[in-house]
Amino acid sequence: MIVYCYPKCSTCKKALHYLDEKNVTYELFDIKEQNPTAQQLEKWHKLSQLPLKKFFNTSGMKYKELQLKDKLPEMSEQEQYALLATDGMLVKRPLVIGEDYVLTGFRQAEWEAKICG
Numbered sequence: 001m002i003v004y005c006y007p008k009c010s011t012c013k014k015a016l017h018y019l020d021e022k023n024v025t026y027e028l029f030d031i032k033e034q035n036p037t038a039q040q041l042e043k044w045h046k047l048s049q050l051p052l053k054k055f056f057n058t059s060g061m062k063y064k065e066l067q068l069k070d071k072l073p074e075m076s077e078q079e080q081y082a083l084l085a086t087d088g089m090l091v092k093r094p095l096v097i098g099e100d101y102v103l104t105g106f107r108q109a110e111w112e113a114k115i116c117g
Contacts, residue, residue, distance in 0.1 A: 001115070004031040004095040006088070015094045015106040022116055031088035031095065038081040044095075045081070048102035052080055055092055055104055062089045 003019070003026045005012035019026055036044070045052055053072060057063055068090075072080060084090050096103040101114045 001026045001099075002029065002097040003027070004029045004034075004036065004088070004091065004093060004097075006031050006093055009093060011106050012094045015096075015111070018106070018108065018111065019115070024115060026096075031091055031093055033088070035085060035088035036091065036095070038078075038085040041081045041084050041091075042077070044097055044102045045077075047097075047100070048104070050102070050104065052077055055084060055095075056080075057090055057092045060089055062087055066090075 001024065003016070005016060005028065007030060016028070041055065045055060048054070056068065056072070058069070063069075068083075075083070092104040094103075094106055096111075096115075098114065103111060103114060
């Protein structure tokens, strides 16, 4: 399992603590230092079956600064993947990639079902 987090993010800290408590093995990446590529994001988006907007950190400063709430609906999926790949702070975190699932954000019940279920 791969986990992309931002070390200063309190939600990421909670998520990693949860994984550690459950003795889940994972490979950790700092999303600011090692941002996923557009190709990875496209692959994970399709695997997740989530709306692409769920991959955006909509509460982040960068999202607001770029006024993406208004711009995303006008952008193609390819443009959105490329944009996400430019800056890890645009990506919803934690981002978890399992063998047959992708999780964006930390919702304990959802994690319980996918990771421990």
